[in-house]
Amino acid sequence: MTQEIVALPTRRPLDVSSLPIQGLLRLVSNSRVQLALAILMPIIFLTIFRSVLPLPGPLDTNLRAMMQPPSIEHLFGTDRMGRDLLSRTLAGVQISMFVGFAVAMLALAVGLVMGTLSGFFGGVVDRVTMAITDIFLAFPSLLLAIGLVSVMGTGMLPVVLAISLSDVPRFIRLQRSLVLTLRTRAYIDAARTVKASQFWLMTRHIVPNTIAPLLVAASIAAANAILVEAGLSFLGLGIMPPEPSLGNLIRDGQSYLEQAWWISTLPGVVILLIAIGLHFLSDGIRQVLDPRSRK
């Protein structure tokens, strides 16, 4: 059994590269991750298969069914143009998921590279990087995104870039601090004594050990990006109608709050569910990947 090897003290905290299936199994057997999957999976499946479901398209208007409250026919009701809100919400979820994933990956990739270089080489590179991150961190995140979107314009790409730009400094900081603590470990010195190159040290000994905390941060960043995108779209600065996004759906319903409560409230419940799901997911990943938190 390979189980016995797992118990050796020399095992690295994370070895995703060599044991993807085992790692995945350990992840799925965590109760937090299961809870997260129970919340997220139905939403993801509905979103993926929404075109096969018996739903009107997100942009199909039906003037005979305007502002209808939730019913069997329209589970989330309809809006002022008779568009089916469940269908629009699912289309919005697709955008949210994309934004969340894109921002998390972009911020993780840039943060990984720049944070590693900054922490590993120190000196001028480090000082300049830190000064720049300081400047970006001086803005409250939503406000930085608002400022950037007002410059870059609305739409999917500017929104993803704007939110990533406010997340990247946090990832750089995180990665840098991880690298700084790893750099002084004895096994790095050991590798140096056998003349390991800088590149080898970074890619083989340092970066793999920083992946776990970065993944945790990435899942939090994804949840956060979904909330910020919704906030921007709500203010009319993100994804623009008629393209549905969870934020602009809620904005649409704002003027009809009294007559049609469902337009604004139901898409919000979905945002909340996604955010809770991602929160549990990050908690679960942390528990599984960080050996210190395991009891």
Added chain:
Amino acid sequence: MLTYSLKRLAQLFVTVLGVVTLVFFTMRMIPGDPISAMAGDNLAGAALDKMREQMGLTEPLLLQYLHYLGGLAVLDFGNTVTTRLPIIQLILDALPVTVSIALGTIFLTVLIAIPLGTLAAYMAHKGHRMLDNAITGVAMVLDLMPSFWTSLVCLLIFSLALGWFPASGTVNIDDPVQMLRRVALPVLVLSMAQIATMARITRTSVLEVLSEDYVRTARSMGWSELRVLFRHALKNAALPIVTVIGLSFGNLLNGTVIVEFIFTLPGIGNLLVGGINSRDYQMVQTLILFYALIFVVINFATDLVYRLFDPRVQF
């Protein structure tokens, strides 16, 4: 302490200069210039050039930048492009609204979150996991609710269904009762998110303190549980809590923009959204800068307070 403060102040200055530079040059990267964005199709040719001249947009970029810095030093942010009013005046008019929302939120948050967090910590310490789990769970959900959605739900319940608070209407700082009724819901909404964070931090730091020896000593001296909890445990757990109040200010600023927009309160956030919608870049630039400055200065103050009150931090 003094040398440390001065060093941090110098750092702060560099950051602020960086922020100003970033904002200035980013705004200059907009295709076209503020004038053409503002004028749209209404003005052309000579009239546009004249306005550019007036606003100094024909000067070299570096000179414009220096002029801009000079203006900032004397709090001259220029005029709004659309209404030609001095921006500083608009900000000063809107500031009391935003400040009262922010202070109200901090007050309500502290009032609810600290006892709640302490209670959760106490329950966890005593092994009553049920209540602790309930408080932590509710705090998590509150934390993740998007504030614009919470605002609308609160409007729906408290204004439209129950009619307790007006959903819109004028805001008059001189009329405290009316002001309170207008600001109550936004403050409630913002507090909900802040309470979550603060209750969680309170719980963690009180829980940590509760297992300290001096708490056990206080108990063994026969003090009542309440006294031990509040006089001994909470007092020593206060520092991280104060720090979090300072650090969560950024979130609070994010939130004020949203609630001012929804509840149509004439604060800084509403100015910002208005500025973006009317493509008044001068205004947007100034306000983003303004928010960043508030945020940086508060972080700076939090750091100093932390070091001032924690005897363990060495210089």
